[in-house]
Amino acid sequence: MGLMDKVKQGVKDFDEKAGKAVDVSKLESKVRDEERAIDGLYADIGKAVVERLDSGKAVDESTYKPYYDKIKEALKKIDELKGEVDSLKEKK
16 A cells, blocks of 8 residues: 555545544434433423412313323433444444
């Protein structure tokens, strides 16, 4: 293998590693977005409970269930994204 072949291979390897790093960063950003969404949903649950109590109504499942379902979906998405991140990190 000549010098130019080694240089070309080095550039190719660098490009692949850089691409993986970018992919990992994008996935980790999506994880953080989902985590922020969950935080917002927790706040929404609290607000819904306070509003129900302020209006003299009982707090029942219908108060929090829609938020709970969205939280569960976001947690599932986070698990999937973290799995993708782990998979990319293993492919060094």
